[in-house]
């Protein structure tokens with residue numbers, strides 16, 4: 096669970112982000128293979144993004160950037176639809192897992208681009224990459240924007256890289272979610288509560304389950320903390336509008352976790368909770384703004400005008 100750290104320089108913050116995600120490289124592959132509700136939230140977020148993108152019907156070969164690509168899941172799926180995809184991540188080990196995941200997906204290379212693998216992956220910090228202006232017809236950023244120390248500079252760079260008429264699909268955690276509203280002290284107390292509960296759960300299982308549960312908690316305890324910024328859906332829309340991007344779609348994520356996540360207990364059972372989560376998130380997509388305002392994270396689709 097990320098914890099905020101104040102008053103660090105930007106380069107130190109990027110360094111912390113790199114260390115944090117480097118220690119989580121394995122997790123960002125496992126999250127797309129697990130079937131618990133927490134993991135399901137990320138899988139739904141990816142599916143929401145891909146559904147919006149498929150509906151855009153972009154011409155094959157359109158250059159796309161998956162910024163903060165993690166294990167490369169969005170990049171792989173976008174390459175499957177025929178886009179020419181670059182996956183970029185600040186963490187080297189994250190890119191190594193993305194490359195492995197892409198190899199396993201066994202996608203065709205790109206004859207139009209010197210037989211380059213598609214997706215291709217690069218290690219780097221978006222704000223230092225120096226890509227040419229208007230390089231990409233599509234930019235995807237799932238779970239990454241909150242880690243830029245200077246959000247205005249990041250938005251400016253993303254807008255610069257997007258071609259005219261290009262589309263941005265991007266997410267941000269919502270500060271108005273109940274658990275995000277509680278004070279830092281309470282958040283600390285909640286984290287301790289979750290930690291004890293997870294350990295009790297692990298200890299109550301037997302054999303490999305027990306070892307895996309304890310090892311997972313140990314890894315979480317050792318993960319370096321990182322600063323994470325939230326923005327309300329309204330502020331997020333306003334930020335992109337300031338940079339010449341108009342909202343054309345939205346969805347809420349993390350709605351289905353609610354009480355299940357808070358209590359860290361399978362109150363409803365995985366399948367029922369999963370059905371509920373998918374239903375709520377489908378309902379929120381271009382639908383009820385009240386759901387969007389209650390969500391854990393907000394996904395916006397923006398067109399550069």
Ligand SMILES: C[S@@+](CC[C@H](N)C(=O)[O-])C[C@H]1O[C@@H](n2cnc3c(N)ncnc32)[C@H](O)[C@@H]1O
Nearest residue numbers: 116163164165184185186220221237238239242
């Ligand atoms: C929460 S993970 C999300 C991964 C992936 N997008 C997903 O949804 O599965 C955020 C990722 O963004 C990367 N990241 C953070 N800041 C970055 C930056 N300035 N430039 C490139 N990647 C960055 C992290 O290393 C991490 O892999």
